[in-house]
Amino acid sequence: MDEAVRVEGLWKRFGEQIAVSGIDLVLPAGKFIGLVGPNGAGKTTTLSMVTGLLRPDQGSVHVVGHDVWRDPAEVKARIGVLPEGLRLFERLSGRELLEYTGRLRGLPGEEVDKRATQLLDVLDLAGSQHKLVVDYSTGMRKKIGLASALLHNPEVLFLDEPFEGVDPVSAQTIRVVLERYTASGATVVFSSHVMELVESLCDWVAVMAAGRIRAQGTLEEVRGDATSLQDAFLELVGAGGLQDGSSLDWLGGGAR
């Protein structure tokens, strides 16, 4: 199995709070990989450290065989990133943003323009390409962010909550683009807390909770005997269902 990402003993602490506590993770290349977990599980922190945007307190990260912190040149050229909670250069138009990113990545100008035109078309942004990104909706922002992450044709794509706040039409567009991309042998790593989405998209899953990896493997392995990934996940993170009848029994029909 070719490895896309290898994480060993990764730690990150913010003051008193431990965000990521010594995780080990091996993600295979050429797969659609989901990193799932509840809010605050450490998904964003992990992805930030893996992509070189956040310095870990301890541990090592290798992406396609290169150390992220010792050999950033090799890694940064091979990965695409769509972070969550960070801005884009919003005072550029969609097309200008792609032109800017592509040229900073060192692609020749004509190639950038050609790829940008195609990406804008496929992602249904051609009509708004001259609008400033600051005036884009959430879905449009995610799509233009995805386009700038794909522009240099990376080997591994890291997406933090790419479907969060995105309308169904845009979500479907993003999905189609990502499926086409992985079909050609590239790797996608994305985080989400929507289990149905992960279950329908991914063939490899890592489950995270409270800063630790609770399970990792193919979808079937992680799901095990449970009927759905949702159930398996709830069991893994130890959040059972609501106890029946004990509370909120006044809620709903019947006596007011």
Next chain:
Amino acid sequence: MSTTTPVKPTAPPNTTAALTPVMVRLKLSLLRNGLRQSAGRRAAYIASMVFSLLFAALQLLGLLLLRGHEHAATVVVLLTAVLALGWAVMPLFFPSGDETLDPTRLVMLPLRAKPLVGALLAASLVGIGPLFTLCLVLGSVIAVAHGAAAVVVGVFAGVLTILVCVALARAVAAANTRLLTSRKGRDLAVLSGLIIAVGAQVVNFGAQRLGRAGGLEPLEPYADVVRWIPPASSIAAVDSAGDGAYPVALAQLALSALALGALLWWWQRSLTRLMTMPDGSTLAAAEQSADKERSTGLSRLLPAGRTGTAMERTLRYVWRDPKTKAAWVTSLAIGLIVPVFNALQGTGSVYFACFAAGMLGTQMYNQFGQDTSAFWMVAMTISSPRDAYLELRARALALLVVTLPYAALVTLLTTGMIGDWGALPETFGLSFALLGAMLATGAWASASYAYSIPQEGHKNVAPGQAGLAWISIFGGMLAAAVICAPLLALTIWMHLSGAHDWLWLLLPIGTAYGWLVTLGGLRLAAPRTANRLPEILAAVSKG
């Protein structure tokens, strides 16, 4: 069980007479509710009321004392014009000042625009602002009303002036509601503080000039024009009537009445449009890209690769990002105002021209903070000190594209006004050296002491990072001064030792010195930037 007859909604009050008491009561309730806040805010509310009334009373007293003064009419006419200007711009800068000013709050009510305009106008006459205006207008009329005819005209003029002022504020607010609630409006609000700051400089300078002139005569020509501009024209009518020029008085009064009519018509039209059309957010979403702004013109002139790309982005941000724009305009304005105004007042020196270079040099500081958290996009493409060097150099070059010609222009202008052409070469030399030192220390400070710039509001430093910003700017400026010290020492030495024939040498020396210092600063800052990317990103992501 008792059955209650359902309350039938009566017809909405759709005449001005029926609506007026409702609106006035609403306004009174809002004023009263200003008192129902926490103790501190109530105290501030009352204090501001007392202060403005006291100020109005003093103005009234001053205007009464002005009666009989030869320039009374000039002062009064100009004062009215300034007052009207204040009313016009108030709603743009403080859109939340008066809630009844916001017509979008009335959109859901079944009201027609015409009666609404009358009722809203009546309601706007209630409040501290109108009371303040009444004091001023009363004083103005009394100051210039000589004779029975003038008093009669004065009554009409006073009422007209207040109505025009109030209608002006309302009409401007209604016409710009869409702007004020849109992104462009929020961008404008960021710039508004700046306009006030620069405006204050100009007013301050004007007042000083007037004080030096020792009289009000210089104002006469302005007053001659303003006396035909409503609502100042109605106050001028009182003066004209006092002089016996009744046709002129009537014409001036009619002009103000006409203006009132036009304003009310404009206001009503804006109201109708606001109440019948979708709001700004809906329109913005539906709007298709109208501007076919192709991004070729600028990039064709810039070098290829990271240098040109980063330069283009930096220059675009100077124009498009309100925070960056505000900082740039401030630097440009102060860099010009200080040397030129000092030269105008005769207190200047050619060396003040270095101010332009120094002020613009501060734009190199906190480069990555200006990117906000979008810095990650840059960080993802920097994988060696070489990349960081190119990035920093591109930003310095973008700055120089504007700064070099501007500093040169200010230097030429200042030298020309003072007439000391002999000092031109050394001033240029010192300017360029200072600019180089600012760029060098700015690059270093950007890498070492980055901080966030909040995008909304007037703050320029994120909470908790004031210390960082302080070190970055003042430490950097101090360092820049130290770096410039050898050249300064050389200049002083040449002056003292009488080597005046060789002073021109300071131009090539200063230029070369500035250039070398810039290169050195960039070389030092580059590895630091490349090594601290995650730390810089964390520091600039707090806003």
